[in-house]
Amino acid sequence: MKKRIIVIGGGVAGMQTALRLAEQGVEPVIVEKEPELGGKLRGWHVLFPSFTPAEEVLTALRRRVNESGIEVLTSAEVVGLEPRSVRLADGRELHGDSVVVATGFTLFDASIKEEYGYGIYDNVLTSADLERMFNEGRVARADGTAPRRIAFLHCVGSRDEKVCQQHCSKVCCITGVKQAMEMKKLFPEADVFNFYMDIRMFGPGYEEMYREAQQKYNIHFVRGRISEAAPTIDGRVQIKAEDTLTGRPLRMSVDMLVLLIGMRANDDNARLAEGAGLNRASSGFMAPRDLFLGNVCSNVGGIFYAGAVTAPKSIGETLNEATAAADAAAKYAEA
Amino acid sequence: MTFYAPFCLPFILGAALMFLIVAWKWGKWLWLLPHEDKMRILRGLPTRRTVAAIGEVVSESLLHRRIFRVNPLLGYMHMSLAFGWFLLILTGWIETVAHIGFRYVPLQGHVFFKYFATGLEHKPVFDFLMDLFLLFVLSGVALAWGKRFYSRAMGMHRTTKHVLGDRIALSALWFIFPARLLAESTTCALYGGGSFLTGSLGGWMAEHIGVMPLMTLESVAWWFYSSCLGLFFVALPFSRYMHIFTEIPLIFLRRYGVRSSEKESSYDRFQVEACSRCGICIDPCQLQSVLGINDVQSVYFLRDRRYGHLRLQVADNCLMCGRCVERCPVNIDLNTLRLNSRDRMRNVPDERRYGYFKGLDRSSGEGKVGYFAGCMTLLTPRTLTAMSTIFEAAGEEVWWADREGGVCCGRPLKLAGETDSARKMMKYNADLFRKHGITTLVTSCPICLKVFREDYDLPGVEVLHHSEYILRLIRAGRLTPERGTTRFTYHDPCELGRGSGIYDEPRAVIEAVGQLLEPASTRENALCCGSSVANTAISDGQQVQIARAVAGELEATGADVIVTACPLCKKAIGRGTKGEVRDLAEIVAGALK
Ligand SMILES: Cc1cc2nc3c(=O)[nH]c(=O)nc-3n(C[C@H](O)[C@H](O)[C@H](O)COP(=O)(O)OP(=O)(O)OC[C@H]3O[C@@H](n4cnc5c(N)ncnc54)[C@H](O)[C@@H]3O)c2cc1C
Ligand code: SF4
Ligand code: SF4
Ligand code: SF4
Ligand code: SF4
Secondary structure, three states: OOOEEEOOOHHHHHHHHHHHHOOOOOOEEOOOOOOOHHHHHOOOOOOOOEEEEEHHHHHHHHHHHHHHEEEEEEOOOEEEEEEEEEEEOOOEEEEOOOOEEOOEEEOOOOHOOOOOOOOOOOEEEHHHHHHHHHOOOOOOOOOOOOEEEEEEEEEEEOHHHHHOOOOOOHHHHHHHHHHHHHHHHEEEEEEEEEEOOOOOOOOOOOOHHHHHHHOOOOOEEEEEEEEEEOOOOOEEEEEEEEEEOOOOEEEEEEEEEEEHHHHHEOOHHHHHHHHOOOOOOOOOOOOOOOOOOOOOOOOOOOOEEEEHHHHOOOOHHHHHHHHHHHHHHHHHOOO | OOOOHHHHHHHHHHHHHHHHHHHHHHHHHHHHOOHHHHHHHHHOOOOOHOOOOOHHHHHHHHOHHHHHHHOOHHHHHHHHHHHHHHHHHHHHHHHHHHHHHHOOHHHHHHHOOHHHHHHHOOOOOHHHHHHHHHHHHHHHHHHHHHHHHHHHHOOOOOOOOOOOOHHHHHHHHHHHHHHHHHHHHHHHHHHHOOOOOHHHHHHHHHHOOOOOHHHHHHHHHHHHHHHHHHHHHHHHHHOOOOOHHHHHHHHHHHHOOOOOOOOOOOOHHHHHHHOOOOOOOEEEEEEEEOEEEEEHHHHHHHHHHOOOOOOOHHHHHHOOHHHHHHHHOOOOOHHHHHHHHHHHHHHHOHHHHHEEEEEEEOOEOOOEEEEEOOHHOOHHHHHHHHHHHHHHHHHOOEEOOOOOOOOOOOHHHHHHHHHHHHHHHHHHHHOOOOOHHOEEEEEOOOHHHHHHHHHHHOOOOEEHHHHHOOOOOHHHHHHHHOOOOOEEEEEOOOOOOOOOOOOOHHHHHHHHHEEEEOOOOOOOHHHOOOOOOOOOOHHHHHHEEEEEEEEHHHOOOOEEEEEEEEHHHHHHHOOOOOOEEHHHHHHHHHOOO
16 A cells, blocks of 8 residues: 655645655655645745746646646645644544644734834835735836835844844845846835845845846845834834945835734644644744754654745755755654 | 959950941941031931831831731841840840949940859749740741852842851851750859750750759850850841841931932941841842843942942943832832942043034924923834824924934933033023923923933923823823723833833723733833843843843733834843834824724
């Protein structure tokens, strides 16, 4: 009989894990809490660094899952797990020979940083909102007009002890560069500013994109964190910051403030980890057994990790890791 | 009758030295008082305040009423030692008078009367009373011994590191009364007399010990008793027992209106040395109960300051939440002392830093009512928006002092010890308020409120916290929020509650929009949110730990929404819970039709 492996989460990581397992002759089952597969990828427009439409990647993955005849349970939330079984919110139990956890991450809720006015003033949005606007094909201010000055703020909900998120979310810098370029393409007359603490261009082609953003698109990068935002009478957003390179305080009115929100650990990591005896990092993300030879294994035999559930990652990294996790899980189940 | 024996010498020397040192200390502190304070004392002397002070001395220095209130057992211990000893001295004096009439008797004659009075006829009433009071004191000593071991087992007083003076005085004190019991009993054994305590013990000794050894024992016992007394007295001014005497002038000075301020003064010495190191201030401190930090609390701060080894890390590590102030039986003004220590250690005004606000005026709008958001409210714009909605609904014309940004009220800097820089900000804002001719100043930040009320000179301007202001609007019918079914719980901000005595107004406002559920620690006992601007020593993570503990208590009420009336508390508690945390203004604005 074929071995059966339960994959929790049907985002990029979950789908790729299941595909690899099926390839290996194991029978995967994907358990996804949302009504459809895709995870965060469903919300993105074009992907850095190549501007590949997210839709393209998403459709390809879904099609393959479909063609491989992989069993998929949607609208099924996992609330507990063990190496050989998982428990769903509706009380059902699924049994298998091992489990891969691919539950991803949660977007930081920008309204916690009340000082930026998200959810309070018009024209303050998050990077995720902006992706949605790109997808809807309608990027504009609340009153429908085109923005003439746009500010992006890096590290919202990342690298910020004040909101208990010490880690760097890794992909928001490059997302900020990407979105700034997209905005400049849409509104060539607009001034675009990116406020950052450090620019972290960790992947292939990223640094080149960053240079292009400055040289070709004339996007201004200002080192300094915005301290607060306030509405102006004419519906703009006034921001206060300090340019830490020149040491000058700075205040300007912008038509749109985009908060590059970070990736934080899922709230239910704590409960899942406690039930199964899994270790978590201080950031709240799941902690792999070790960061080198066991980076897709958990500290409990028979439970494996794939994707952003262990730390912020790009899609490419997530796909690689999913393959590795599938192989490790299959090997465990066969043994 | 001569009232002298060689064994009296340690006592006489000790007592003389003690009186000299105490007199010198007090004299110096009084002499160094600022002129205004001296005048206050002179003006206060012939008034009823003196009578009130005497009453307070009796109730506090002798009876220790306030300690009783906090901890009855500890209160009994302190009272039996202080009041019992006092009764022994008083009754001893009356006994002397009863025996030999009003005649000069040297001090040691009173103290060692039993030794000298062997030739006189016995007065059983006095014998009985003296034994009774001795038993009273001994019970206190027994408790003190017990407390040492018991409280250690209970994990209290983890690091009450005694200084040398303390250790000597404490050991001597422990033995004074047992030694007295022994000495008086041996005398009774040889000459008769005594009552149920010394008499019985003496009788037992007479039966079991021969006369010669008894005589030796008697002289050893009296020498020992006198030495313990002498030693205690010499060590007293250098130990925590200095509080016994220092609390008395402190009570008088306080009654005359002398106060500590943001700059150190010699009055502080009275406060510092009036601390008995009872340790009552340790338990309420959340730095201790939540974070396990136990060398920064008021008792340790005062100890370090008194002996001159205060470090900035200790002075800084305090939320100035006032929870300990609320409990301190000596009513020491702990926060102000902490503040002026910081001032001494850190006040380094930098002229250039504040150049930016010369001539600055970003205020907007016009009206007799001014609103000052403060830096923290600008960082919690929901509160600001809610205030704007409220002003509009009430039809109030408002002058917005700092909606477009302004200068800080100055209190955070003051709390950090940079009092001179803080004064610059205060002056700037006060000038601004005067220039715009407002008659009411509303703020939604209790930190600002406190500094406006206490440090700003704003004649003709009524300063209100938004909770007070909103309640007035509601009572005047200018604001008609709809009462819903939401269950709220309220967190008392330290600066608003203990700091400014405002407890009822926010509660009344909440009850106008929904149901109010009280958490376990509330009003004067309310917990601190942990993110106080007064503490620059603990980390963000530690602040969050405190916030979680506080949020836990608030959530335990089963309320749907946590309400507070301070932008800083709101931010802080928000970090400790996933639940909803709102400012008072927000829930009122949300309930307006
Ligand atoms: C604003 C933004 C833009 C980005 N743009 C790019 C880009 O252009 N290029 C790029 O390479 N990367 C990009 N990323 C990163 C990318 O989104 C992640 O690498 C990727 O989503 C990780 O996939 P995942 O499957 O690990 O997690 P997720 O996408 O979070 O998927 C997890 C899935 O698990 C499900 N799940 C969670 N908990 C449970 C449970 N208890 N039971 C059942 N199911 C559960 C969720 O519903 C979800 O479907 C971006 C990230 C952000 C924040
Ligand atoms: S990737 Fe950039 S924006 Fe994101 S958290 Fe790291 S440094 Fe901040
Ligand atoms: S500060 Fe007050 S409560 Fe604390 S030890 Fe001293 S007297 Fe006791
Ligand atoms: S004021 Fe608060 S934080 Fe400071 S010592 Fe007292 S109880 Fe502790
Ligand atoms: S809230 Fe901030 S912090 Fe307060 S204005 Fe007042 S002091 Fe400045």
